[in-house]
Amino acid sequence: MRRAVLIAIPYVWLVALFLVPFLIVLKISLSDIALARPPYTPQLDLAAGWDGIKSFFAALDFENFTFLATDDLYWKAYLSSLKIALVSTFLTLLVGYPIAYGMARAAPEWRPTLLMLVILPFWTSFLIRVYSWMGILSTEGVLNQFLLGIGVISEPLQIMNTNTAVYIGIVYTYLPFMILPIYSALEKLDDSLLEAAEDLGCSRLSAFWLVTIPLSTGGIVAGCFLVFIPALGEFVIPSLLGGSDTLMIGKVLWEEFFSNRDWPVASAVAVILLLILVIPIILFQRNQQLAREADT
Amino acid sequence: MKTLMTCTAGLALVAGMAAAEEVRVYNWSDYIDEGLLEKFEAETGIDLIYDVFDSNELLETKMLAGGSGYDVVVPTGTFLQRQIMAGAFQKLDASKLSNSANMWDVISDRTATYDPGNEYSINYMWGTTGIGVNTGKVAEVLGADAPINSLSLIMDPANMEKLASCGVHILDAPTEIIPAALAYAGMNPDGKDAESLAKAEEILMAVRPHVQKFHSSEYINALANGDICVAFGWSGDILQARDRAAEAGNGVEVAYNAPVEGALMWFDQMAIPVDAPNPEGAHKFLDFIMNAENMAAASNYVYYANGNKASQEFLAEDVIGDTAIYPDEAALETLYTVTPFGPKEQRTLTRLWTKIKSGT
Incomplete structure (x- = not known):
């Protein structure tokens, strides 16, 4: 009995917080836009009994998905999000790995402080941190003033409202998600393995390539997924730092909902975004599973 | 006994908070003389919560979703018409609007295209x-x-x-x-x-x-x-x-x-959402806005013409006399809706x- 209850809790959680909202969104994505509150039709009319349910299902169709398929805006936005997410994941890895490595190699008494420094920015609202990047990157901003001041540039750089600003924003925001798993993998690394490699004739560099990197793959993969998945659906960063040319699916979704007031199409975009995200999430889960099995 | 007293005091406090009346207004940004907001609070003793937006689309999203929590909102005519059709607004109670005689028929006739009979809204500004x-x-x-x-x-x-x-x-x-x-x-x-x-x-x-x-x-x-x-x-x-x-x-x-x-x-119209928490207070706010002097103060501040005939005697010369704000007959001809x-x-x-x- 207790066992059943224990198992039931996570399932109730999943059904209530994932499956039910998903089914609602799926239902809206199959509906038609209407001038009503809420702005779509049909509404389920349980008072009409069985006929109500039948006519409800009869009115649902895949029209919005066909609309998405025929309009190049959406797949361009998906592809562009995919590209921005992949590039920024790679950049985050490039910046994050040396930091994690440095932390793991630091004297043990320093490590908690360094770890604290990585986590500290989370104490400030994410929105405020992105806003402060607007202050840094704008043409009148700190960065341009500094570069103009020391004479490196003569015209202010247009970084704000471009994709470069979006990359900077994503790398900055998600850096801790990359550093922490890599750090935890590197910290467990047994130094005697490196010594053994050097005893066997490896240079320090090849020991790094042949021993350290492979042993930290688990952390790298986990970090990449943790950056890639949220970056793909990112909305705040492209809308605040990006320009009108920055095409990301999160922004398109927002516009469908708030500017176009087209809930059915917005829901269809959301359903497809979810389907696209499910693939990396499943891969991530399998990777974690494998890592756990390897540990035991 | 002491605990009981603290409890009672606490309850009284909660009750007191619940009794403090609130009106939530959702208006366009840079669209009112903020002195008027304080004046309304002073005159009625109602807490005024004033939020702003800058797009009709955003307002419509909130109206169609329902449960916005606002008592007074200010959509533009065309959007108002759509939202009335969607059933987002409640009819105004004329008996609670003592200043409605102040309204200007030239504007009311035009806004009636969007809101037949001006049953759901009053004109705030036009431009x-x-x-x-x-x-x-x-x-x-x-x-x-x-x-x-x-x-x-x-x-x-x-x-x-x-x-x-x-x-x-x-x-x-x-x-x-x-x-x-x-x-x-x-x-x-x-x-x-x-x-x-x-x-x-x-x-x-x-x-x-x-x-x-x-x-x-x-x-x-x-x-x-x-x-x-x-x-x-x-x-x-x-x-x-x-x-x-x-x-x-x-x-x-x-x-x-x-x-x-x-x-x-265009015409920006004040209306009361169908699910407004405090329609009573909302009517008080509309009536306050329809007061000739208050409406004139708002126009003098934001440089938009209003639909209030009686307010015109209180308008500053650079408002009522500016044809960019109050177009003359000839200029009115070139305007379209x-x-x-x-x-x-x-x-x-x-x-x-x-x-x-x-x-x-």
Whole structure:
């Protein structure tokens, strides 16, 4: 009995917080836009009994998905999000790995402080941190003033409202998600393995390539997924730092909902975004599973 | 015993908090004399919670979703009409609006197109959508005979290419910009057929690379500070920019012109959502706004004309006497109004707008 209850809790959680909202969104994505509150039709009319349910299902169709398929805006936005997410994941890895490595190699008494420094920015609202990047990157901003001041540039750089600003924003925001798993993998690394490699004739560099990197793959993969998945659906960063040319699916979704007031199409975009995200999430889960099995 | 007393005191406090009446108003940004908000609180003892927005679309999303928590909202006529059809508003209770005799029939007749019989709304402000320029900069770029009172300033790529260097902002409002493009083409501004939309697309796609930003509120400050030289925006906003620039004494001179090809005349209407938590208080707020002196104070501050006849004697000379705000008979002739888009046409329109804004 207790066992059943224990198992039931996570399932109730999943059904209530994932499956039910998903089914609602799926239902809206199959509906038609209407001038009503809420702005779509049909509404389920349980008072009409069985006929109500039948006519409800009869009115649902895949029209919005066909609309998405025929309009190049959406797949361009998906592809562009995919590209921005992949590039920024790679950049985050490039910046994050040396930091994690440095932390793991630091004297043990320093490590908690360094770890604290990585986590500290989370104490400030994410929105405020992105806003402060607007202050840094704008043409009148700190960065341009500094570069103009020391004479490196003569015209202010247009970084704000471009994709470069979006990359900077994503790398900055998600850096801790990359550093922490890599750090935890590197910290467990047994130094005697490196010594053994050097005893066997490896240079320090090849020991790094042949021993350290492979042993930290688990952390790298986990970090990449943790950056890639949220970056793909990112909305705040492209809308605040990006320009009108920055095409990301999160922004398109927002516009469908708030500017176009087209809930059915917005829901269809959301359903497809979810389907696209499910693939990396499943891969991530399998990777974690494998890592756990390897540990035991 | 002591615990019991603390409990009672606590309960009394909670009860007291619940009794403090609140009215939540959702209005456009930079759209009221804030002194009026304090005056309302002082006169009625009601807590006024005042939030702002800068797009009809955003307001409509909240109205159609329901449960916005607002008691008074201010959609523009065409949007009001759609939202009335969707059942988002409640009828006004005329018995609670003692100042309704102040309203101006010239405006009420026009707003009745959107809200038949003015049953759901009162007019707050009305105005035109037109061209604001930094006269000095535009003359520098295009010469002294720049067409600052013509849509060709922003719809002709030859002009826009040159203006791009000093910055052009255009409203992020498809239902106002598409009609303007059609007026420029000499077509019916209210056209919604495929041919009209294709023409508007052609005109706007040619100038979009030269538009710095499509935005509906930043241009007031940008124009006043001299960051941009042209804004296609709302009359009163541009006149506010003119005043802010004059106050700052930064050498920026701003002028507003309703385009000679015709300008959109719009009406911002105050209405009460069907699920307003405090409709009683909302009526008090509407009645307060319909008071002639209060309405005049608002117009004197925001430089928009209002639909309140009685307020006119309290209006400042630079408001009632300015034909950019209160157009004379001849100017009224060139103004046009538009009707709302239906749901399916709406999708074509918004898709077109996304394309114009993003280039995709």
